[in-house]
Amino acid sequence: MLIVDDDRALSELLGRILVSAGYEVALAGTGEDGYRKAMREPPDLIIADVMLPGMDGYGLCRQLRQHAATRLIPVLMLTARGNIADKIAGFEAGADDYLTKPFQPQELIYRIKSLLTRVHGPSEPPPMVPTRGLIIVFFGTKGGVGKTTIAVNLAIALHQRSGKRVALCDADFSFGDVGVHLNLPTVRTVLDLVDHIGELEPLLADQVLIPHASGIRVLLSPFRPEEAEVITPEHIQHLLQFLSELYDYIVIDCAPSYEDRMLEVLEHADEIMLVVTPEVGALKNTSLFLDLAVKLRLSPEQIHIILNRANSNVGIGADEIEHTLRHQVAFRMISAGRPLVFSVNRGIPLIIDQPDHPFSQQIFRMAEYLIARPRPQPGESEDASAPLRMKSA
Structure with missing residues (x-):
């Protein structure tokens, strides 16, 4: 050089x-x-x-x-x-x-x-995997709860701990920030796959999903919000099936929305990581989501509540949150404060920059938990009974 x-x-x-x-x-x-x-x-x-x-x-x-x-x-x-x-x-x-x-x-x-x-690109492309990839969806009922930060760091931790192929997908199609967290330019996006939805093949995925130095590949959201309007729930269904055949883990960062496309993502999720902060507004919206999950026929076992900023001195305690939501808190993330803000601003995830930081260690434990979860088999489908869908106005 x-x-x-x-x-x-x-x-x-x-x-x-x-x-x-x-x-x-x-x-x-x-x-x-x-x-x-x-x-x-x-x-x-x-x-x-x-x-x-x-x-x-x-x-x-x-x-x-x-x-x-x-x-x-x-x-x-x-x-x-x-x-x-x-x-x-x-x-x-x-x-x-x-x-x-x-x-x-x-x-x-x-x-x-x-x-x-x-x-x-990576020096040696990993071999194709025989099992269907585990689809891990990060969802929050409001913005600003730290969902993207946790999703980005977890995707890297999954690759580091398992050595498997990991795809990180930004499904906040209008205002996604996954690329910012990883300092990636928006040169290729999900639209490049949508344009070829009837002819998806592994070579195209290698060209569109951007390789990151950590070893994961990243599917970015469109550069401009108005470009996302062409993406339909049917596109998402095809893309998730396609990606689950190529990658061991598909980590998806959703928009805080109940529009049809986000419901399509949730319908195909194997694990739903529901991020909440210890405040009244976030808890109210999370409680509404859990009620909706019943109507969507999502299994309680696949919903994992992540209490972010759990060490807040002014927030609601974890026990009270569990009582209010009638659902166990699976992971309690501390607030990493300035180191986390600094890592986002530089585009270097904290799990890479400071792997020994307590926040990073919690992310590693989350990754190890998900790696130990049962894996779906090829051809294995969701519940035969179709979930109830909500149509946006």
């Missing part, structure tokens, strides 16, 4: 870090020199500082994107300025990722692995 930075000491330090991680490294001190070296021998990845003499990092990106030989080379921008305007300028110039100084070596290595995996 190629490091383009006018700070020679920093370039050499980064070079030593990357060489020790097994990479071959070349250095360039200016944007012009970096451009010439990239054109002469295109590297696998370019790390470029924004503030370069002459041609700056933005200009270098724009030049690289204009030529076929360098157009697809991933570019990681380095800068001491971390405001959003600088990041947008970098992405508009063609950068693939952005790292703000100062940073830890392990974060640099993680970003590099993520970019290389995104471009080249």
